[in-house]
Amino acid sequence: MKLLITLSAFFLGLTTTLFAQSVDSTALHGLTGVIEGEILDKNTKQEIIGAKIELIGTAIGTVSDLTGRFRLDKLAPRTYQLKITAPDYKPLIKSDVAVGTAQSVKLTLELLIDGASASEITVSATTFFIKSDEFKLSTNTLSQEEIRRAPGSVEDVSRMVLAMPGVATSSDQRNDIVARGGSPVENFTMVDGVEVPNINHFAAQGATGGPIGVLNVDFLQDVTFSAGGFGVKYGDRLSSVMDIKYRDGDKNRFRGKFDLGFAGAGFVIEAPIQPGKSAFMLSARKSYLDLILGATGLTAVPNYSNVNLKATLEATPEHRFSLIGIGGIDDIRFTGATNTDAPDLDNITNNGWQYTLGISHKWLAGEKTFIQTTVSNNRYRYFTDVDSAGIRNFRNSSFEGEYVLRSDLSHRFSPTDVSELGVTARLIDNGNDIFIKESFNGAGNLRPEVSYSRIAQAYKLGAYLQHTKLFFDRLSLTAGLRFDYFSYLNNSGVFSPRLSASLDVLPNLKLNAAVGLYHQAPPMVWLLSFPQNRDLQFLRTRQLVGGLEWYPSEDLKLTLEVFDKEYRNYAASVALPQLSYGNAGAGYVAFGLEELVSDSFGYARGVEIFLQKKLTSNFYAIANYSFSRIEFAGRDGVLRPSTFDFRHIITAILGYKFSDDFELSVKWRFVGSQPTSPTNLSASRALGQLIVDFNNFNGDRLPEYHRLDIRLDKRFFFTGWNIVTFIDIQNAYARQNVQQLIWNERKQEVDRVLQFGFLPVGGVKVEF
Numbered sequence: 001m002k003l004l005i006t007l008s009a010f011f012l013g014l015t016t017t018l019f020a021q022s023v024d025s026t027a028l029h030g031l032t033g034v035i036e037g038e039i040l041d042k043n044t045k046q047e048i049i050g051a052k053i054e055l056i057g058t059a060i061g062t063v064s065d066l067t068g069r070f071r072l073d074k075l076a077p078r079t080y081q082l083k084i085t086a087p088d089y090k091p092l093i094k095s096d097v098a099v100g101t102a103q104s105v106k107l108t109l110e111l112l113i114d115g116a117s118a119s120e121i122t123v124s125a126t127t128f129f130i131k132s133d134e135f136k137l138s139t140n141t142l143s144q145e146e147i148r149r150a151p152g153s154v155e156d157v158s159r160m161v162l163a164m165p166g167v168a169t170s171s172d173q174r175n176d177i178v179a180r181g182g183s184p185v186e187n188f189t190m191v192d193g194v195e196v197p198n199i200n201h202f203a204a205q206g207a208t209g210g211p212i213g214v215l216n217v218d219f220l221q222d223v224t225f226s227a228g229g230f231g232v233k234y235g236d237r238l239s240s241v242m243d244i245k246y247r248d249g250d251k252n253r254f255r256g257k258f259d260l261g262f263a264g265a266g267f268v269i270e271a272p273i274q275p276g277k278s279a280f281m282l283s284a285r286k287s288y289l290d291l292i293l294g295a296t297g298l299t300a301v302p303n304y305s306n307v308n309l310k311a312t313l314e315a316t317p318e319h320r321f322s323l324i325g326i327g328g329i330d331d332i333r334f335t336g337a338t339n340t341d342a343p344d345l346d347n348i349t350n351n352g353w354q355y356t357l358g359i360s361h362k363w364l365a366g367e368k369t370f371i372q373t374t375v376s377n378n379r380y381r382y383f384t385d386v387d388s389a390g391i392r393n394f395r396n397s398s399f400e401g402e403y404v405l406r407s408d409l410s411h412r413f414s415p416t417d418v419s420e421l422g423v424t425a426r427l428i429d430n431g432n433d434i435f436i437k438e439s440f441n442g443a444g445n446l447r448p449e450v451s452y453s454r455i456a457q458a459y460k461l462g463a464y465l466q467h468t469k470l471f472f473d474r475l476s477l478t479a480g481l482r483f484d485y486f487s488y489l490n491n492s493g494v495f496s497p498r499l500s501a502s503l504d505v506l507p508n509l510k511l512n513a514a515v516g517l518y519h520q521a522p523p524m525v526w527l528l529s530f531p532q533n534r535d536l537q538f539l540r541t542r543q544l545v546g547g548l549e550w551y552p553s554e555d556l557k558l559t560l561e562v563f564d565k566e567y568r569n570y571a572a573s574v575a576l577p578q579l580s581y582g583n584a585g586a587g588y589v590a591f592g593l594e595e596l597v598s599d600s601f602g603y604a605r606g607v608e609i610f611l612q613k614k615l616t617s618n619f620y621a622i623a624n625y626s627f628s629r630i631e632f633a634g635r636d637g638v639l640r641p642s643t644f645d646f647r648h649i650i651t652a653i654l655g656y657k658f659s660d661d662f663e664l665s666v667k668w669r670f671v672g673s674q675p676t677s678p679t680n681l682s683a684s685r686a687l688g689q690l691i692v693d694f695n696n697f698n699g700d701r702l703p704e705y706h707r708l709d710i711r712l713d714k715r716f717f718f719t720g721w722n723i724v725t726f727i728d729i730q731n732a733y734a735r736q737n738v739q740q741l742i743w744n745e746r747k748q749e750v751d752r753v754l755q756f757g758f759l760p761v762g763g764v765k766v767e768f
Contacts, residue, residue, distance in 0.1 A: 031717050033099035036071040037107030039064045039084060042132055043410050043418050045362065045370040048111060051086035056093070067317070075099050077717045078660035079145075079615065082107075083127070088415070090114045093127040093554065095614040096145040100715065100722040102767035103255045106247050108221060115416040115470040128614045129557050133418065133468040133478055134231040135224065136500040137512035137547055138561060140164055140612070144220040144247070146620075150653065151667040152709030152730050154261075154761065156213040157223055158199070161242065163651045165561070165608035165624040166227050168644060168671060169209075170586030171739045172707075172731075172755040175200065176209030178644045179227045180563055181604030181630035182239025184209040184585040186520060186539075190234075191215070191244045192310070194324045194358030194376045195404055201304045201330045203354060205382050205398060206523035206592060207585040214328045214354075216283040216308040218257060218268050221247040228563055229514030229545040232464040232480035232498050233408065233422060238518045238541045239565075246310050246324070249279030261763030263287050264304075273313060278320075280311035303331045318364040324376075327355040343744040343751050345388050350588070354380045358404075365409075373407040384589060396590050397433040400524060402426055416470040424462040428488075430524040431455040434593055443576055443694040444683045450593060454528045458488035460521065474504040484538070486521040491537045494519040510549040512561075517542055522571055526581075526592035537569040537598040547608075555614040562607045570600035572635040578697040580632035583643040602632030602642065615657070622653040634697075641675040641698045648672035661715040668708050673701035676741060679750050690743035690750070702738045705755070707731040721768040727760065734758035 039051040047068025054061040055072065058080075064070045082094040089111040099105055112130055131139055142160060153159040158175035161167060168178040176184040187208040189196045197203075200210025224243040234241045249255075249270035257268040266285030273279055286305040309325035331351040336342035358376030365371050379401040386394040408422035436450040466480030482496040498516025505511050519538040527533045547561030573579040573594060580600035584591050606628025613621040626649040630642040649672065655665035675698035683691035693699070709730050716723040731737075737755040744751035 031077055031101045031719060032074045033077050033101050034071065034073045034104035035075065035080070035082070035097060035099060035107065036069070036104050037109060038068045039070065039086070040068060040108065040110050041089075042110035042112050043370065043412050044364070044368055045110075046364060046367060048086050048089065051084055051089075051111070054083045054085075056081040056083050076660075077101050077715075077722075079657065081616065082109075084109055084111065086111060088114060090130055091127045092130055093614075094143075095128060095555070095616070096143045096620075098145050100724075100767060101717045102720060102722045103257070104250065104252075106250070108245075108248065113412065113415050115414075115473070128555050129551070129612075131224070133476055133502075134233055134420070134466070135226050136229070136476070136478065136502045137514060137549070137559075138166075138228045138545055138563070139224060139226040139230070140610075141222050141224045143222050144217065147220060147223065148217050149655070149663065149665060149711065149713055149726075151665045151711035151728060152669075152707075154728065155217040157215055157217070157220070157242070157244065158209075158213055161223070161225050162669075163622055163624070163653055163667070164225055164227065165559075165610040166563070166606065166626045166628070166649070167240075168646050168649055170644075172737070173739070174209055174211050174586065175213065176204070176207070176586040177240060177242075178586070179240035180565060180606065181628060181642055181644050182541075182565070183207070183582055183644070185523065185581075186237055186239035186585075187242065188234050188237035188240065189242045189244065191326065191356075192246045192322060192324050192358075193360045193372055193374045193406070193408075194356060195378075195406065196326060196356045197378055197400075197402070198354070198380065199326070201306070201328050202302070202332065202350065202588065203352070203380060203382075204585065204587065205380070205396075205400070205590040206525040209586060212263075212302070212304060214306045214308075214326055215244070216266070216268065216285065216306075218283065219246045219281060219308055219310060221245040228543055228565070229500060229516070231478060231500065232466050232482035232496060232516075233420060235424070235462045235464065235482050235484055235496070236460070236520050238520045238539060246281075248312055249281035249310065251276055251279040255768070257765060257767045259763060259765040262761040263289060273311065277314040278312040281309070283308045301332070305329050320362045322360045322362070324358045324360070325356070327353070329353045343742055343746065345745050346393070347387050349383070349385045351383050352381045354378070368412040369409070370411075371407065371409045374404070376402075376404045376406075378402050378404070382590065391437070392435065393437045393439070394589075395433075395435040398525070398590065399429075399431050401429040403429075418468045420464075420466045420468075422464055424460070426460040426462075428456075428458045428460065428524060430457075430528065432525060432528045434529070434590075436593065440687050440689065440691070441575065442677075442690070442692055444680065444687060444691040445575065447575065450529075452529075456488065456524070456528055458486065458524070460487070461485040476502045484519055484521070486538070488524070488527055488534060489521065489538070490535050494538045494540075508551040511547075512549055513546040515542075515544050522596075523592065525590055526571060526596055529593045530595045533596050535598075536571055536596060539570055540568045542566045542568075555616045557610075557612045559610045560608070561610075563605065565604040567600070567602040567604075567632070569598040570602065570632070571596040571598060572600035574635065576634070576694060577636040578634045578638070578640065578694045580634045580642075582632040583698075586643075597635060599635045599637075600632060602630070602639065604628060604630040604642075606630075615655075618657040620653075620655045623651070625650050643675055643698060645675050645698075646672040661717065663713040665711045665713075666708065667711075669706065671705040673704050676700050676702050679741065681750070684743055684750070685748060688743075688745060688748070690741070702740070705735075705737045707735050707737065707755075708733055721766065724765040724767065725763065727762045730759040730761065731756055732758065 051064040201212040264287040268283040270281040306328040334348040356378040438449040464482040500514035571581040610624040630645040650670040677692035
């Protein structure tokens, strides 16, 4: 711990030194940057010719050319807001456009057709926050700059999403997304049209979380996150959708970036493939804590590395191709047997690797038709070995892989009618080699030894049809139907109808609602563990969401939403009748390695208030409050609080730009007490492990959680290159938040595992 603090102090000192090197604003004279990009129709992806692009607060502007592209150069380095208008389209304001002197800002801006006024431009109060019809509510879009500068998020997409309403996580050490009480199993992620099962290092098998993100924030264009009520385009998931868009690389010249931070170092390079038309971006990052701390005796030093790739190719103006690559390698070892401070005697080895590789073809099939077809392959390798005193307790050597073909079509019949349809075919290749020593489970019952090695192949098919129509210039309805088929289940096919509506009560006030069925196949790791588990059914939830969306001004949004999720057919443990798998998915080890039945049911109900102010007048803010009740029943049919039943969640982010190159932001987060099960002390002492009272499952609660994060960002501009540096002080008032209770094998008593304590970190990026 002392060396960790010393290392934090080193980076704190480095970034503080750079902060101290202030640059007078007059010294920026003569230093300029560039904004370039293209303006497209959001549904058909056709270029919009003659769109007007203005820099708000200046006299600078331009129009898009015959290819929809634009370029603004000789710009002073600062943060801008762009206003884009075009006949027949809703106007858009793009905020947080941070211009430097090294790399141009590259934007792909998509406008929505204005069905209510197809022949004239009407300035709307919602121009900062326009969203597509497939996300009528429960949805927010974050820009790359909003994610990069977020305090406490360390440039991790998933950790920034935790600031959205109704979203929680299991602990500081992980970035599992729990959306409106839904397990981390239930989340869907797509990167530039390529489905990615998990975007984290040390990925949780069968779920979507982990402790460290794999994606490079410098690749991002924006991230759209929906916590529920989404359309049929996104299938085989129950709770949330994260649609990530990458920017394009530099199409004119070679550019690069090097970054150095507390946990690792990396680089980004980008260069043209077809000058002026296409480009590639490549990044690589490596942690170095293992190199620095390997000789210190610390028992758990993570070692990881990752690569990100995007390449584009324009065959013709109507046919464009893109290649997306994401990969990571992980390794960590715990030596509890030789560390007298460790609460257990286990030696643990955990390592693995992952990759996703996808090729997309974007076809402008006509003036009103767009087709995107993607072929991708993803593969994850998991290995965990646990021994105590030389006796193996647990071993998992598994792999999961998919070959995915996905095609989506969008056709606009008129300014008020848009249809979308799509198909997905998925070949699954999965293998589990599992050993669990005979032992006592959490209730104190003897569990027989589990040992098996199984390989299976299966396939999934999905299809959807969705139509959106605007009535009376103010009522938008979207109706859709989805079908999913999974060959490995004995109950193999399901239909999912969904309906959403948005009514413009006033120009700045919307009334939104959505209702629908959502189905998800159980993870393969559950199905392979016992042959009987093939009788499991699709997990199901019925969602009902309604709310108000109010825009007091162009840069300010306020939403109030209520939601009701009713769960059915969730997996339940046979051995532990109180246990529902609606409580699972937020851990490091594989779960579902037992006999399961589809007897669990539950609900998640709540209300959310969300406020967002975009960056204008040097100030921005996000604030939300959520109250919810989440309960699940196991095989015994008794509803009990879910492990994710936090009740109250409050998040507030405030930021202020003192100048074009200096910024301060703070985040405060409060999460209500998390349910936990009371300890059976006598049984725990007798068996030498934590035994809980399952008859009172989740009957106790941990202390409430709260922490404050403070971040400072400073930019330095030079001719042809920049430096971006930050200091991020996490848990600034050193709150001792409890993550969980464990059994201390050395002391033979209940012990606490704490979340992150006071932790100052920093980083430096050099752009050229």
